[in-house]
Amino acid sequence: MANSQVIVEHIFLLVMVTLFSVLQNAFFAVKLEREGKSGCATSFDRVSCAVRNCMDAYPTFLAVMWCAGLCVSQAPAAFAGVLYLIVRQKYFVGYMGQTSQSTPGFVFGKRPIFFLILMCMVGILNYLLAYFFGRCYKAQLKTVTGLTASLLLIP
Amino acid sequence: MANSQVIVEHIFLLVMVTLFSVLQNAFFAVKLEREGKSGCATSFDRVSCAVRNCMDAYPTFLAVMWCAGLCVSQAPAAFAGVLYLIVRQKYFVGYMGQTSQSTPGFVFGKRPIFFLILMCMVGILNYLLAYFFGRCYKAQLKTVTGLTASLLLIP
C-alpha cells in the first residue's frame, strides 16, 4: 500500500488534468448530442467538425503530457496541460459560435504541445547523460522547466 | 526484476482489459473491411459511423480506466472496463443490424465511464487528505469501490 501511495504521489497532478480533459470531452459530446436533436444540419456539421478536430488531437496530447510528466516532473507538465485545455475550450466555443471569431485552423494549442515535446526530449537526454556519464541534472531540470512553463502564459 | 514484477502486479488486470479492448477494435476493423469489400454503400456508411463513434470515445475510456486503476484499485476499474466493452459490443452489433433495434445515440456506456470518473475523483481526494491531514482511507476505499462496482450490474 505504501508503494502504491508513492506511485500516486508522482502522478496525481497528471491524473487531475486527465480528469478535467475527460470532463471536457463529455461536455463536447453533450453539446454535439443537443445539436443533433435540434435538427439544424449546418450547425450540427459545424459542431461535429469541431469535436472531431479536438478528438483527433486528444491521444497525442495525453501521450505527450504523461511522458513529459513521468520523465521530468509533473507540475510543469500538468500546467501546460491545463493551458492546452483552456485553448481547446476557446477553440471549441469559437467554432460553435456563428460569428466571425470562429477559428478555421486544424491544429490549435501548438505552444503547450511543443513545450511538452521539448520536456520529453530534455528528460530523455538527461537520463542518457546520467546513464553514460554519471551526471544527473534532474534537480536543475525541474527548476528550469518550472520557470519555463510560466513563459507559456505570455500571449 | 523483482521491481518490475511489483509493477505488473498492480496493473495486470488493467492490461488484460486493454488487451480485450484492442481485440475488439481489431474485430471492428475487420467488420468494416469486409463491408467495404461487399460494395454496399449504405451498409458501409452505417458500419463506418458505428466504428467512428466507438473510436472517438476510446482514448477517453482508456485514460479514465487507467487513472482509476492506478489511483484507487485495479479490480473495480477493470470490472467497469469489462462492462463498458460489453455495452460497446452490444451498441456495435445493434448499429450493424438493419432492424429497428439500432441505437442512434452518440454516447454509450455512460454509467461505467461515470463510475470510473468518480473513482478517480475519490482517489485524488483521498491522496490529498492523506497528504494534508495524514489520514489515509485507502483500505476502506478499496472495499467501498469494490462493492459499488457490483451495483453497475443492475440494468
Place this chain on the structure above:
Amino acid sequence: MANSQVIVEHIFLLVMVTLFSVLQNAFFAVKLEREGKSGCATSFDRVSCAVRNCMDAYPTFLAVMWCAGLCVSQAPAAFAGVLYLIVRQKYFVGYMGQTSQSTPGFVFGKRPIFFLILMCMVGILNYLLAYFFGRCYKAQLKTVTGLTASLLLIP
C-alpha cells in the same frame, strides 16, 4: 529522486518511440494543413482520409505498445513500435501520391500490432504462472521476445 530514475529506466525507450509517433502526427497535421490551403478539394479529401485512418488506429497502437513494454520488456516493444511507425509513414506517403501505389486498406501494420498483442498475452500468462505456481520465466521471456522481434524485419 532515485525512485523516479528507476521508473525512467524502465520506460525511456517507450517514451522515445511515443515521441517519434507524436512528431509523425505533427508532420501529418502540417501536410493536411498545407493541402487545405492549396484549395484542391480531391487531394485534400485524399490526405484527410489518410490522416483519419492513421489517427483511428493511433490509440490502439499506443495502448498495446505500452502494455507490452511494461509487462515484458521495453526493447522489443519499442522495436516493434518503430517498425509500425515506418509502415505508417510508407502508408501515408503512398496514400498521398496519386500514382497507383496508394494502398486502400483500412488497417496497416498488422504484423507489429499482432506481435505486441502476443507479447502482452505472454507477459500476463507469465505473471499468472509466477503467481499461482511460483515459476517465473521472465529472463527467458526477455531473450525469446528479443529474438522474435528481429523476425519482424522479414518482409
